[in-house]
Amino acid sequence: MKLRVQNGRLIDPSQNLDAVVDLFVEDQKIVAIGEAPAGFEDAEVVDATGKWVLPGLVDLAVSLREPGQTQKGSIASEGRAAVSGGVTTLVCPPDTKPIVDTPAVAALIQDKADEAGMANVFPIGALTQGLEGEQLSNMVALTEAGCVAVSNGRHEMKSAKVLSRALEYAATHDLLVVFHPEDKSLSDGGCAHEGLYSTMHGLAGIPDTAETVALMRDLLLVEKTGVRAHFARLSCAKSVEMLADAKAAGLDVTADVALHNILLSDDVLNQFDGRFHVLPPLRGEGDRLTLIEGIKQGVISAICSDHQPHEKMAKIAPFAATEPGMANVEILLPLAMTLLDEGDLDFSTLLTCLTSGPAACFGLEAGSLAVGSFADFILFDSTSRWHWRYENRKTKGHNSPYFEDEFIGQVTATYISGQRIYQRS
Numbered sequence: 379m380k381l382r383v384q385n386g387r388l389i390d391p392s393q394n395l396d397a398v399v400d401l402f403v404e405d406q407k408i409v410a411i412g413e414a415p416a417g418f419e420d421a422e423v424v425d426a427t428g429k430w431v432l433p434g435l436v437d438l439a440v441s442l443r444e445p446g447q448t449q450k451g452s453i454a455s456e457g458r459a460a461v462s463g464g465v466t467t468l469v470c471p472p473d474t475k476p477i478v479d480t481p482a483v484a485a486l487i488q489d490k491a492d493e494a495g496m497a498n499v500f501p502i503g504a505l506t507q508g509l510e511g512e513q514l515s516n517m518v519a520l521t522e523a524g525c526v527a528v529s530n531g532r533h534e535m536k537s538a539k540v541l542s543r544a545l546e547y548a549a550t551h552d553l554l555v556v557f558h559p560e561d562k563s564l565s566d567g568g569c570a571h572e573g574l575y576s577t578m579h580g581l582a583g584i585p586d587t588a589e590t591v592a593l594m595r596d597l598l599l600v601e602k603t604g605v606r607a608h609f610a611r612l613s614c615a616k617s618v619e620m621l622a623d624a625k626a627a628g629l630d631v632t633a634d635v636a637l638h639n640i641l642l643s644d645d646v647l648n649q650f651d652g653r654f655h656v657l658p659p660l661r662g663e664g665d666r667l668t669l670i671e672g673i674k675q676g677v678i679s680a681i682c683s684d685h686q687p688h689e690k691m692a693k694i695a696p697f698a699a700t701e702p703g704m705a706n707v708e709i710l711l712p713l714a715m716t717l718l719d720e721g722d723l724d725f726s727t728l729l730t731c732l733t734s735g736p737a738a739c740f741g742l743e744a745g746s747l748a749v750g751s752f753a754d755f756i757l758f759d760s761t762s763r764w765h766w767r768y769e770n771r772k773t774k775g776h777n778s779p780y781f782e783d784e785f786i787g788q789v790t791a792t793y794i795s796g797q798r799i800y801q802r803s
Contacts, residue, residue, distance in 0.1 A: 379796055380404045380418065386426025386757065390433055391726045392734040392746040401431060403753040406795035410749060426757055429790060432729065434466025434754035436736040436745045438634050439610065439682040440707055442499070443774075444490060445483070446475025451687035451774040453487065456707065457496030459773035461800040463708035464789040465683075466754040467737070467744040468497050472504040473531050479504035479515045481523035488524050496799060498754070500526040500742065502556060505544050511535040514544050518551050526740050527608065529556035532657065542599050549605040554740065556608045557596050559617070560658070564588035569698040571659040575647040581698060584659050586614035593617055597624050600631060608739050609633040611684060613658035615668035622677045632739040633677065636684035637714055638704055640669050640722075646779075652693040652700030653779040656684070670722050673731055680736035681714060681728070683707040687775025705775025709766055711758065712785035753796040762788040 381403035388411065389396045395411075402410040402418055409415050440460060443451035460468055470487065472478035478487070484501050491499035503520030505528045507513040517528050528548060535541040548555050565588035570576040572583025593609065597620065600607045609621060612633050624631050638656060643663040646654045654660060672678040686703025693700045706713060714732060717723045737745035747755060768781040792800040 380421035381424055381753070381796055382414070382421040383424045383426050383431055383755070386429050386431035388431045388747065389725075389729065390747040391730040392433070393748055395747070401747065401755070403796040406753060408747055408749055408751050408753050411747070428759070430758040430760055431747070432464070432756050432758055433733040433745050433747050434756055434792065434794065435464045435710060435732045436467045436742060437465045437682050437685070437707060437710065438469045438680055438736045438740065439636070440465070440468040440470055440685045441687065441703070442470045442487070443687060444474065445486060449689050450692075453490040453499070454494040454496070455772065455774045456685065456687060457491060457494045457499065459708040459771070460497045461792045461794070462772045462789065463710045464756040464758065464792055465707055465710060466497055466756070466792060466794050467500070467742060469500045469502060469526060469740060471531055472502050472529060473509060473533075477504050477508050478502065478520070478525065479507050479509070481519050484520055484523040484525050498744070498794065500524065500740070502526065503528045505530040505555065506535070506540070509533040511540060514547060517548060517553055521551070521553060526742065527554040527556045529558070529610075532558045532560055534562045538595060538599070542603065545599055545603040545605045549603045552606065554606045554608060556610050558610050559589050559592035559596055561588050561592040564591060569655060569659070569702075570647055571644040571661045573644055573662055575644045579647055579650060579697075581647065586616060586661065586665070589614055589658060590616045590620065593620055597629065597631070600624075600629055601627075607631045611636050611639070611658055611682075612669065612672075612678065613639050613661050614665045618668050618672035618677055622672070622675065625677065632679045634680035634682050634736065634739065635669050635673070635678050637681050637706065637710065638684070640666055640673070640681070641713070641716065642666070650697055651779065652695060652697050653704065653777055655697055655700045655702045656704060657702040670717075673723065674727065679731065679739050681731040682736065683710045685773075686777075687773050688777040690776040693777050703777060705773050705778050706780065708772050709780060709785065711789065712787040713780065715787050754794050756789050756793070757791040758787060759790050760787045762786070764788050
């Protein structure tokens, strides 16, 4: 199939490109920008007049819930939600049921994703068997089965010694390890940031040291073993400072942040609304601003949705008894663009953290519209005003505080390998 995407404003920070130019696609890949290549004829024309043509978004944290928790979501439903939000490539965590600790489970997820025909799906494999933190998984076999990294998620390792051995093994085979730094002895029982608002509302607090103590241990072990490391969902100011120091010292480390952690701070606890119950928790305003500064300085390379769909009953309880997580993948871009309203970030930096930035963290061939890249792109109407209606959502999740909110900017079409996967009706 050949496509000519014409009259659109093509914006691709990976090429420092922002211009009204045509994009040419053939055999699933981008073959030219601006002028048609020799012999390019009989192409289907996509009129992008008035639209932005952007690289498909890359989201490093989308829980698909399948296998094992299909009452919350499925590969088909959450993949549909992802592409409707312009996410063409997503990475899913290993905490399915069964755990992604065997090649068979990794293959099942990818087969289901191929069957659904939505976003490109890349699983993360379990660092230890059953995520129990004791016996190492067969990381090499998981990688050969399509896993792009290994991680123990938010599950605790039995000891620093076991973790060290796991990192040595991963380093030997040049595998990427994803860390979720958390000292369970400091966070156990907590549900909100330890501060004024948790105290006011009688909620058990999670201090920022629960993250930073674990982060310091992890960084020391990364330095010792030489493993490639990615730190997921950083939430506090001190973590940004520590990671900046580690990068300056030459450690091969990257990091991401959940979108809600740079949009919201813990003052939303005044609403006592379980939809704001997330892990790591929403921190103080100073933490939020420092995370944004970390993005500006290049310490944090990626912004993710941290999409965790839940059934309605999971959030109908007192705050501390609700299940943590938000389901926002299908509004990732317009929601992220609200950061532009306050002047917190410029659009080029924001788009980089949603496309080529996360792709580079995991070594994925995605997030760019450069010639030779797979033709994963979206058409975006930057002026469209619309409401995200609960009844019109694509996700099976019921747990977003943004239902019924008005947004400016909407994905109108999503293409993967040159095929139109989503079209706004």
